[in-house]
Amino acid sequence: MKTALIQLNVTDDPEENLPVTLGYVRQAAAEGATFILTPEVTNCLSNSRSHQREVLSHEEDDPTLKALQHEARTLGVWILIGSLALKTQDADGRFANRSFMIDPQGDIVARYDKIHMFDVQVTPEETYRESEGYRPGGRAVTAQTDFATVGMTVCYDVRFSALHMALARAGADILTVPAAFSPVTGAAHWHALLRARAIETGCYVLAPAQTGTHASKHHKTRATYGHSLVVGPWGDVQLDAGTQPGVYMTDLHMEQVGSARARIPSLANARLFDGP
Numbered sequence: 001m002k003t004a005l006i007q008l009n010v011t012d013d014p015e016e017n018l019p020v021t022l023g024y025v026r027q028a029a030a031e032g033a034t035f036i037l038t039p040e041v042t043n044c045l046s047n048s049r050s051h052q053r054e055v056l057s058h059e060e061d062d063p064t065l066k067a068l069q070h071e072a073r074t075l076g077v078w079i080l081i082g083s084l085a086l087k088t089q090d091a092d093g094r095f096a097n098r099s100f101m102i103d104p105q106g107d108i109v110a111r112y113d114k115i116h117m118f119d120v121q122v123t124p125e126e127t128y129r130e131s132e133g134y135r136p137g138g139r140a141v142t143a144q145t146d147f148a149t150v151g152m153t154v155c156y157d158v159r160f161s162a163l164h165m166a167l168a169r170a171g172a173d174i175l176t177v178p179a180a181f182s183p184v185t186g187a188a189h190w191h192a193l194l195r196a197r198a199i200e201t202g203c204y205v206l207a208p209a210q211t212g213t214h215a216s217k218h219h220k221t222r223a224t225y226g227h228s229l230v231v232g233p234w235g236d237v238q239l240d241a242g243t244q245p246g247v248y249m250t251d252l253h254m255e256q257v258g259s260a261r262a263r264i265p266s267l268a269n270a271r272l273f274d275g276p
Contacts, residue, residue: 082178
């Protein structure tokens with residue numbers, strides 16, 4: 001199955017980002033992809049909460065979501081929107097970091113709100129407090145497609161193996177990990193974490209990523225690691241996109257999931273235990 005990972009370098013302007021994303025989606029479909037994935041915060045990457053309040057929308061009004069639903073329907077493809085930054089009705093005003101699976105009729109078949117918030121101090125100069133602007137989700141989600149069951153996660157979720165094991169035990173054949181990963185932690189951990197999630201579950205892991213230095217008119221710039229990855233069920237890296245934005249094509253062979261799990265049946269061999 002031809003699959004495309006779209007690697008983006010978005011700004012803090014959703015109107016500016018959307019035509020670029022749509023161009024890549026159309027390119028991917030023209031090259032034969034029937035499953036197209038975009039990164040985390042496809043619509044807008046911003047550290048300014050006041051700016052986000054000005055430019056973000058609620059789900060029902062979001063132009064990026066509407067446009068990608070239209071493209072899925074027009075092109076007859078599945079689209080995984082890695083995530084969109086969206087307004088919510090929460091009293092504290094926090095946003096949602098929400099991933100969507102869109103079917104070839106343009107319908108939303110699954111939504112997933114990122115569970116684990118990136119509240120870390122990577123270096124003395126690089127600190128993130130995602131929970132100050134975004135409220136965490138509380139439910140793991142699988143999406144049923146006509147080619148596989150897909151377990152949906154976002155970025156920092158990759159460090160929490162229990163979530164991915166739960167998705168695999170619920171039937172996931174593919175795990176999606178769209179991201180806007182820090183260059184520091186990306187260089188240290190990105191490949192190892194994604195390979196580990198594939199090895200322990202026997203799933204394909206598809207990780208479309210943001211890349212480069214992100215232009216901003218309203219706050220200091222931010223950089224992301226890039227290196228969108230496809231990891232096979234045996235843990236082999238089948239695609240590494242490097243650091244340039246663009247469309248990166250791969251072929252998924254879903255029979256490899258069953259083959260990997262037959263060789264190392266870790267899901268079947270897992271046992272409950274007491275302690276510590």
